[in-house]
Amino acid sequence: xxxxxxxxxxxxxxxxxxxxxxxxxxxxxxxxxxxxxxxxxxxxxxxxxxxxxxxxxxxxxxxxxxxxxxxxxxxxxxxxxxxxxxxxxxxxxxxxxxxxxxxxxxxxxxxxxxxxxxxxxxxxxxxxxxxxxxxxxxxxxxxxxxxxxxxxxxxxxxxxxxxxxxxxxxxxxxxxxxxxxxxxxxxxxxxxxxxxxxxxxxxxxxxxxxxxxxxxxxxxxxxxxxxxxxxxxxxxxxxxxxxxxxxxxxxxxxxxxxxxxxxxxxxxxxxxxxxxxxxxxxxxxxxxxxxxxxxxxxxxxxxxxxxxxxxxxxxxxxxxxxxxxxxxxxxxxxxxxxxxxxxxxxxxxxxxxxxxxxxxxxxxxxxxxxxxxxxxxxxxxxxxxxxxxxxxxxxxxxxxxxxxxxxxxxxxxxxxxxxxxxxxxxxxx
Amino acid sequence: xxxxxxxxxxxxxxxxxxxxxxxxxxxxxxxxxxxxxxxxxxxxxxxxxxxxxxxxxxx
Numbered sequence: 001x002x003x004x005x006x007x008x009x010x011x012x013x014x015x016x017x018x019x020x021x022x023x024x025x026x027x028x029x030x031x032x033x034x035x036x037x038x039x040x041x042x043x044x045x046x047x048x049x050x051x052x053x054x055x056x057x058x059x060x061x062x063x064x065x066x067x068x069x070x071x072x073x074x075x076x077x078x079x080x081x082x083x084x085x086x087x088x089x090x091x092x093x094x095x096x097x098x099x100x101x102x103x104x105x106x107x108x109x110x111x112x113x114x115x116x117x118x119x120x121x122x123x124x125x126x127x128x129x130x131x132x133x134x135x136x137x138x139x140x141x142x143x144x145x146x147x148x149x150x151x152x153x154x155x156x157x158x159x160x161x162x163x164x165x166x167x168x169x170x171x172x173x174x175x176x177x178x179x180x181x182x183x184x185x186x187x188x189x190x191x192x193x194x195x196x197x198x199x200x201x202x203x204x205x206x207x208x209x210x211x212x213x214x215x216x217x218x219x220x221x222x223x224x225x226x227x228x229x230x231x232x233x234x235x236x237x238x239x240x241x242x243x244x245x246x247x248x249x250x251x252x253x254x255x256x257x258x259x260x261x262x263x264x265x266x267x268x269x270x271x272x273x274x275x276x277x278x279x280x281x282x283x284x285x286x287x288x289x290x291x292x293x294x295x296x297x298x299x300x301x302x303x304x305x306x307x308x309x310x311x312x313x314x315x316x317x318x319x320x321x322x323x324x325x326x327x328x329x330x331x332x333x334x335x336x337x338x339x340x341x342x343x344x345x346x347x348x349x350x351x352x353x354x355x356x357x358x359x360x361x362x363x364x365x366x367x368x369x370x371x372x373x374x375x376x377x378x379x380x381x382x383x384x385x386x387x388x389x390x391x392x393x394x395x396x397x398x399x400x401x402x403x404x405x406x407x408x409x410x411x412x413x414x415x416x417x418x419x420x421x422x423x424x425x426x427x428x429x
Numbered sequence: 430x431x432x433x434x435x436x437x438x439x440x441x442x443x444x445x446x447x448x449x450x451x452x453x454x455x456x457x458x459x460x461x462x463x464x465x466x467x468x469x470x471x472x473x474x475x476x477x478x479x480x481x482x483x484x485x486x487x488x
Contacts, residue, residue, distance in 0.1 A: 082450040169449055197431070197480055333481050363455065369462050370445050376469045377442025381435045 011243055011250060012104050018240040019108065022115040025233020026053055028226040029119060032292070033126035035222030036285060036338045040406025042218065042416035045129045052125050052141035053118040059145040060117045061110070066092045067150035069158060070110040071102050076159065084168040086161040090154045105244070109158065112244055115237070116184045117149045123188030126338030128195040128396065130202050130215075131403050134411055136396040140387065144191060148383055152183045155374065157245050162374060165367045172364025175371035176355045178241035178248075179234070179260075179299030181348040186375050189345025192336065194384040199396040201335030203403050212329050215337070220284040227291045234295045235260050242303035252303065259302040260295065263314035267294020270318025278322070286322045289339045293317035293347040300351030305358045313354045317347045349375075431483070434476030441469030 007015075030049035037045045060068075069076055069090015077089040099107060121141040128137070154160040156177045166174035177183055206212050217223060235257045242248040242256045271290025275283040294314035301313050324342035328334040334341065349372060356368030387396075397403075402410030409415060441464075448461030 165449075331481075332477055366455070366459055366462060369466060370449065373442050373445040373462070373465050373469055376473065377438045377440075377445075377465070380473075381438050384435055 007105055007243065007247055009104065012108060014250070014253075015108050015240045015243045016111070018236040018243075019111045019115060021236035022112070022233050022240065023118070025230050025237060026115070026118045026122065028228070028230030028233060029122045029126070031222045031226030031229065032288065033122060033129060033338050035219040035224075035226060036126065036217035037129040038215065038406065039218035039417060040415065041130045041408055043414070044134065044407035044411050045125075046416075047412065048125050048129075048134055048137045049122050051134065052121045052137055055138050056117045056121040056141045056145035056149075057114050059142055060114055060149065062095050064117065064146050064150035065096060065110055065113065066090065066094050067147075068092065068113055068153040069160075070113050070153075071096065071098060071106050073098065076154075085164075086168075087154070087159050087164065088161065089151060090158075108240075109244060112237075112240055113149075113153050113157075116153070116180050117145050119180075119233075120144060120149055120184045120188040120191075123185070123338075123340040123344050124191040124195040127192035127336045127340045128199050129337050130407065131398060132195065132199050132396045133398045133402075133407070136390070136394050139390055139394055140191065140195065140396075143386060143390070144187075147386075148187060148191070148379060149183070152187050152375075152379065156183045156371065162367075162371050163245075165370060166361075166363075170363055171367035171370070172356075172359055172361035173246075173367075175367050176246075176304055176359070176364070177300060177352065177371070178245050178256075178303045179238040180241060181296060181300035181351045181355075182371055182375055184237075185296045185299060185344040185348035186352070186372075187379060189341050189343075189348060190375065190380045191383050191387075192338075192340040193334075193345060194380070194387045195396065196334055196336055196341065197384065198387055198391050201333070202337070203400060205335045206333055212333075212335075217285050217337070220288075223285055223288045227288045230292065230295060231261065231264060234264070234298065238299060238302040241299075246303055248303055255307065256303040258307060259305060259310035260298045262307055262310045263298035263302065263317070264291050264294040266311045266314030267291055267297070267318035267321070270315045271322055274319055274322050283322070286325060289325065289343050290318040290321045292339075292343045293321040296344050296347040297351035297354065299348065300355045301358065304355050309354070309358045313351060313358075316354075317350055320346065320350070430479030431476045432479075434472045434474070434479055437472030437475065438469050441465040441467070441472060444468060 034046045071092040073093040076087045079086045155162045162175035165171040268291040272282045297313045297317040356365035444465030445462045448458045452458040
């Protein structure tokens, strides 16, 4: 992903058409978040998904896109070290000024990043569901859209220092992240980890004595249908990303789309086999997580590996996912209802590594490692400490009573399923 | 303990940056970057341990 060269208008038209499908990934992840949460918080969770995506899109278009440098407008904040330029942040126009007169490629870059930021902010919301309030959720989305995501987008895509590792230091093609494995999924997954660490587990999840309490999602149909929706969105992201960030020719796109499907299918198949072997029956929500893990890993690899390698990438992600869920819950005391930390952060990291492993370019693996250390060593501590500061003034977690009655009643005044769901532990209020 | 772990992680990141700036030789550069990854792993491990040790305090 070295600095931009012009792309033909016909390919840009295709990228535009693909970007119209990308929001289906957002819809799918929102549905998965709702299905994996409790029924007493379903409306609050879905409203939160919508509100966070709305706030993120607004703030990124108005403010964040300037730091991301999506639209032309200045040379960017460049530091010169060891005789090489390190582009640290963009200096585009505020409020998407000049969008109409910008080159088509820059306009599509902004559209891609807007769809990506909407997806990124849903990941911490899914991990914090059933205990994080709407206002803190919106504050989280705002911070991601204005600061963290634009910085990551500038570094990883376009002319940022990570994307230019190939030109400046001879490391392959620079940091490869065509479908957003790092910028969307690892960043969102690390934000999810920060939220879970700060907000703590759902009440009763980890009793002082004994094992953790199982709190299964309330609607497997939402979750599995969400998985089907995400496939379309992911294909769009991976193909449009290959066009915009890697300048892939048209002939490379069918393989990128096929690799996306293969990776997801292998992920689901592997999780199906693992859960059937371990529990005697396949687990629906874990299988959905396996599918998603395959998709997330494909975000880094779809445009750069062979179909066989894509299957391998999905298989590893699918095998790891159910084991990670158990590890997080039973050993590490991490309560992550949507599984975003394992599915998005860890599978995203695996995909980024795999892109380096399967690349034939010299130095590509090192470029991927440098990108990963930037995500873990720069973004994770930064996100955690900023969220910790926000939590002091706007506590992430609702009060114990609100959590017990459900966030639908507590925050919205009415349930998602008012006519036919009565919770036993609400009846004695 | 969690804070300490999270504060160690940027040190690993700076090691990888130093590897890019200081070394041209791919072997030295790779070794330095791998050291950075190891430091980050150490920091993450300490942060996770810190989270686990707080588990019984609030819930």
